[in-house]
Amino acid sequence: MFNLDYLFCHVDDFCQQFETQWQQKLLSHGAVTRLRAKSLCLSEIMTILIAFHQNHYRNFKHFYLNHVQQYWFDAFPKLPSYQRFIQWVPSTVIPLCVYLKHCFGNCTGISFIDSTKIQMCHNRRISRHKVFQDLGARGKTSVDWFFGFKLHLVVNELGEILHMSLTGGNVDDRKPVIDLLQKLWGKVFADGGYVSQKLTTKLLKDYGIEFFAKRKRNMKNKLMRLHDKLLSRKRLIVETINDQLKNISQIEHSRHRSPINFCVNLLCGLIAYSHQAKKPSLRLEWLLPQSA
Secondary structure, three states, rough: OOHHHHHHHHHHHHHHHHHHHHHHHHHHHHOOOOOOOOOOOOHHHHHHHHHHOOOOOOOOHHHHHHHHHHHHHOOOOOOHHHHHHHHHHHHHHHHHHHHHHOOOOOOOEEEEEEEEEEEEEOHHHHHHHOEEEEEEEEEEEOEEEEEEEEEEEEOOOOOEEEEEEEEEEOOOOOOOOEEEOOOOOOEEEEOHHHHOOHHHHHHHHHHHOOEEEHHHOOOOOOEEEEHHHHHHHHHHHHHHHHHHHHHHHOOOOOEEEEEOHHHHHHHHHHHHHHOOOOOOOOOOOOOHHHHO
């Protein structure tokens, strides 16, 4: 159940530590010459942006005008107009990036990796699309072609996000694996799109990570421990998380009018999922060797 007070307190505790250091670095590098006061503080702006992804609204403007201004006016007595609030949104990109990392879970030794498409427009409008013309790229999934980006996620068996990366739609799934996994440990399970003996060997040799990718139909079977084989069948948890991110947290839609707002929408959707009380998870007690 959504709790506005809990969300604001969590965000505000982070902002109190982050904002002072951030502003000092901006000033020391000459990036900011004047700080204009806003009627809302950074933590209040971030709270409203994240709350949108937790309240099942499909349009932020409708959420702001019909929910925030009507029902949350007591919580935010200095709410600006919708147009003014939208002007403040780009200033939250860096704080949201750092805050998302603050919301990442802890590695438990069992991880799952997968990618999902972030489609920017319908395929029929690719040639006319201009907002992400120089940023997005055509890619292909197992179902169809698309134009946009790929979101790469690493999660644990508790459904917590451990790491994420955003690439063009035409980037091979195996390319960002090293950067995503180099700070983790244990075993990582993936689907057939990550099959690579070179990648598996490098992860084991350089980082001590056992990497298991689903064998393709035209490949010879490889001997696996029963424990690892059973765990590899549980990798669908990351696909369930991707489904929730798209259908509940709304990280994918075709109404973006600027790349910055796209980044804010994606970051807030991931943060909203991280605050989700009940996440997809696996009960692995019966798989543990000591329970046999």
